[in-house]
Amino acid sequence: MIEQHFLNHVFKATEFTKDELEAIIPKFKQVKFNKNDFLLHEGQTASKYWFVQSGFVRSYVVDIEGNDISTNFYSVGDIVIDWSSFFLRNPTRENIQALSECVCWQLDFDTFQQLFHNIKSFREQGRTTLVSNYFALKNHNISMIADEAKDRYLRLLKQKPHIVQNISLKQIATYLGITDTSLSRIRKEIAIK
Amino acid sequence: MIEQHFLNHVFKATEFTKDELEAIIPKFKQVKFNKNDFLLHEGQTASKYWFVQSGFVRSYVVDIEGNDISTNFYSVGDIVIDWSSFFLRNPTRENIQALSECVCWQLDFDTFQQLFHNIKSFREQGRTTLVSNYFALKNHNISMIADEAKDRYLRLLKQKPHIVQNISLKQIATYLGITDTSLSRIRKEIAIK
DNA sequence: AATAAAACTTGCCATAAGGCAAGAAAACTA
DNA sequence: TAGTTTTCTTGCCTTATGGCAAGTTTTATT
Numbered sequence: 001m002i003e004q005h006f007l008n009h010v011f012k013a014t015e016f017t018k019d020e021l022e023a024i025i026p027k028f029k030q031v032k033f034n035k036n037d038f039l040l041h042e043g044q045t046a047s048k049y050w051f052v053q054s055g056f057v058r059s060y061v062v063d064i065e066g067n068d069i070s071t072n073f074y075s076v077g078d079i080v081i082d083w084s085s086f087f088l089r090n091p092t093r094e095n096i097q098a099l100s101e102c103v104c105w106q107l108d109f110d111t112f113q114q115l116f117h118n119i120k121s122f123r124e125q126g127r128t129t130l131v132s133n134y135f136a137l138k139n140h141n142i143s144m145i146a147d148e149a150k151d152r153y154l155r156l157l158k159q160k161p162h163i164v165q166n167i168s169l170k171q172i173a174t175y176l177g178i179t180d181t182s183l184s185r186i187r188k189e190i191a192i193k
Numbered sequence: 194m195i196e197q198h199f200l201n202h203v204f205k206a207t208e209f210t211k212d213e214l215e216a217i218i219p220k221f222k223q224v225k226f227n228k229n230d231f232l233l234h235e236g237q238t239a240s241k242y243w244f245v246q247s248g249f250v251r252s253y254v255v256d257i258e259g260n261d262i263s264t265n266f267y268s269v270g271d272i273v274i275d276w277s278s279f280f281l282r283n284p285t286r287e288n289i290q291a292l293s294e295c296v297c298w299q300l301d302f303d304t305f306q307q308l309f310h311n312i313k314s315f316r317e318q319g320r321t322t323l324v325s326n327y328f329a330l331k332n333h334n335i336s337m338i339a340d341e342a343k344d345r346y347l348r349l350l351k352q353k354p355h356i357v358q359n360i361s362l363k364q365i366a367t368y369l370g371i372t373d374t375s376l377s378r379i380r381k382e383i384a385i386k
Numbered sequence: 387a388a389t390a391a392a393a394c395t396t397g398c399c400a401t402a403a404g405g406c407a408a409g410a411a412a413a414c415t416a
Numbered sequence: 417t418a419g420t421t422t423t424c425t426t427g428c429c430t431t432a433t434g435g436c437a438a439g440t441t442t443t444a445t446t
Contacts, residue, residue: 063335067339083327084324084325084328087321087324135277168393180394184395188396342403374403375404
């Protein structure tokens with residue numbers, strides 16, 4: 001029964017007719033990942049994307065010195081996609097890795113294209129999702145410039161408390177553009193107050 | 194004659210049929226801005242976007258302390274759009290301002306929607322443009338974390354030399370997340386070598 | 387439970403970048 | 417062209433954050 005499907009939480013029924021949901025949702029395939037599995041690896045061209053039903057995922061890039069930098073974290077309800085690799089059909093610089101056991105719903109590029117060009121509400125919703133991701137990235141970027149490290153951490157804590165609780169200090173630190181040492185000190189300072 | 198239209202450089206003929214170009218290009222309206230004119234102002238909801246035929250444009254936000262932070266620079270051939278305000282129909286935090294006299298080609302939201310839903314190649318191209326912008330923003334963000342100030346400046350210099358040559362040191366500095374003082378010192382250091 | 391491996395904390399010192407303010411240079415303006 | 421405003425440079429000192437390394441705690445493995 002499609003009403004009970006996890007993806008109904010993703011494709012809110014208010015924006016889609018029942019027929020549309022029945023055309024869209026069955027196209028997704030359930031996949032499971034083990035901890036440390038790669039959903040996408042540096043050098044590959046993304047040909048799928050996922051919605052997370054359970055578990056935690058991280059994306060990161062490796063810089064010239066070999067340090068990895070977290071670019072994003074994903075948990076229940078989030079879309080996991082390398083937008084540029086998926087749509088520009090280019091090999092990616094990003095790695096996307098499961099941080100725990102995960103259950104996801106997967107769609108491939110060709111099926112996406114078919115839905116995108118045939119269902120108006122699907123493309124509207126896809127555009128909204130992409131633009132929302134763009135907006136979040138822009139705000140993160142502004143925060144990197146305008147806020148000091150402690151405020152960036154507090155901002156993340158407020159926006160994604162479940163991320164802060166479930167992901168290692170080191171991986172959060174690189175997302176915030178600071179070292180693990182600094183983040184440890186920031187946490188201590190906050191705890192004292 | 195549509196072949197001579199400026200927008201032919203934007204909508205590459207390889208991706209569009211002649212008929213499509215004739216449906217798309219006449220929908221754009223030429224507008225001119227004087228130096229310091231606002232294309233979009235904080236608090237407004239973006240209802241148009243532009244392609245720049247000539248001149249320079251800057252977008253910026255004002256932080257809590259009242260400092261402005263450049264978020265982007267635009268010149269010939271670039272799209273000037275507040276993606277999130279335009280598509281999510283929300284009031285924006287950004288200001289978009291002409292830095293010189295500008296000639297632009299403008300499209301409004303309703304006309305965009307009509308083209309987007311009716312012309313497959315138009316929506317493919319729009320998606321590509323948005324994703325390319327997303328990619329650039331992401332790389333800027335990674336650069337903010339992985340590179341020191343001098344390298345961020347050299348990167349901008351390489352990627353957008355015409356921006357560095359035409360925009361004030363202060364405005365470039367905030368884009369790079371540093372003070373004008375620091376950028377001045379970085380330039381001096383580079384000049385010495 | 388024992389051991390190994392990660393993850394986190396802390397101290398000491400180094401450094402990139404900021405804050406402020408004065409002066410120089412360049413760009414407008416009348 | 418003289419005057420005014422804006423932009424840029426430079427010196428002096430401060431500060432947030434980094435680098436490294438040792439120790440501690442937590443988590444995984446057999």
